[in-house]
Structures are given as structure tokens and as C-alpha cells.
Amino acid sequence: MANRQALRELQTRLADRLQAARTNTSQGASWLAVQVAGHNYLLPLEQAGEIFSWPGVLRVPYTNTWFWGVANLRGSLVGVVDLGTYLGHPIERTEQSLQEVSLLVVNPALQVNVALVVDRLLGLRGADDFISTAIEPAQDAPQASAGIVAASYTDSAGGSWQVLQLHQLVQSPDFLSIRI
Numbered sequence: 185m186a187n188r189q190a191l192r193e194l195q196t197r198l199a200d201r202l203q204a205a206r207t208n209t210s211q212g213a214s215w216l217a218v219q220v221a222g223h224n225y226l227l228p229l230e231q232a233g234e235i236f237s238w239p240g241v242l243r244v245p246y247t248n249t250w251f252w253g254v255a256n257l258r259g260s261l262v263g264v265v266d267l268g269t270y271l272g273h274p275i276e277r278t279e280q281s282l283q284e285v286s287l288l289v290v291n292p293a294l295q296v297n298v299a300l301v302v303d304r305l306l307g308l309r310g311a312d313d314f315i316s317t318a319i320e321p322a323q324d325a326p327q328a329s330a331g332i333v334a335a336s337y338t339d340s341a342g343g344s345w346q347v348l349q350l351h352q353l354v355q356s357p358d359f360l361s362i363r364i
Contacts, residue, residue: 213308215347218288220302221268221275224345226309226337231350233289235305238282244362249274251362255287255299262289263362267300270359296354314339332356 215226236257241264243253250269254261264287268275277285287299311317314337334347353359 212310212312214311215309216288217306217309217345218302219304219306220271220300221273222303223268223271223273224306224343225267226345226347227288227350228347229308231291231294233291236287236289236299238285238287246364247362248364252301257287257289257299260297262287262297262299264299264301265359267302290350290354294351294354298354309345311337314345 214229216229216232218225218227234257236255239255239257241253241255244251247253250266252264252266255264266274284303286302286305288302289299290296316338318336318338332349332352334349337345337347339345
């Protein structure tokens, strides 16, 4: 009897904590902050999926340079895209530097099996983490990002952040056309 009561109390506490976490996330954090090829990006949480460490990639020939191939992530094959190169910021990568990148799977609700290579995960951010907003994309935004950059923000340290709309990215004809 005492064990049942203790179990019931534990379940109630866990349910309360989960509800509090959901409430805090919905009010505070809106984006996953990442760094890609030295640039800061904000990815909407509802469009982002699971994060994986570098698993290695099976290269696919005759594809664009930004499409690296496929990876097996929890038994599912996903295409791997170097987001930096796609956005016009290619960088040299070594085998050692690949061990430090992460793969961010796009939310399965967007119906595209793809993971994006990101150099650093910088945590969660909300609108209150920034001091100014610009609705227009930055002037130096690459052509490939046209239509997928929703807004630009500036943080208190003067850093520039661009919001990438992943749902626009994965629907872009350029993104869907991986062949050379």
C-alpha cells in the first residue's frame, strides 16, 4: 500500500515537472541556436527534430557538393546536407573536425528525411534574448537563403542571428534537387 502511494506521488510530481517544462519552453524559448560555418542561425523548435553526434556518412556520387550522402540514424536512412555549403558558406572539413559536428534531423512532420550538419549547438533562445529585430534578411545573406531567412536579430554582444525557416528550406526546389 505504501509503495503504491509513493509511486502515485512520483508520477504526479513527474507529470507536474513535464507540464512546467512545456509551459516554460512555449513561453521562453522559440528557437534552437546553432552555428554553421561561423554564422549564427536560429531554427524554430517546432521544425527541428532529434540531434545526433557524427555517425559517418555513406557518400552518394553525382550529387551537389552540399549533399554529402546518407546516414543510418536509429535504423532510418536520412540524407545529410552540409547546411553551411548550401547557404553559400563552404568550409574545409577534416576527419577530425567532422567528429565535432552534429546532425540535426528536420522534424518528421515536414515529411523530408534529412539531417543538417551543424558545427555547434548553442542552446535555446527566445525573443527576449535579443536587443533588436530586423524583419528583412541581412544584406550579406547568400542567394541560396532567399525565402528561408525569416528575420535577423542582434544579441547583446552585437552578434547577428538569422532565423531559418526549415519548412521553406525543405520545400525549396533547389534543396530538393540534389543531382548535379
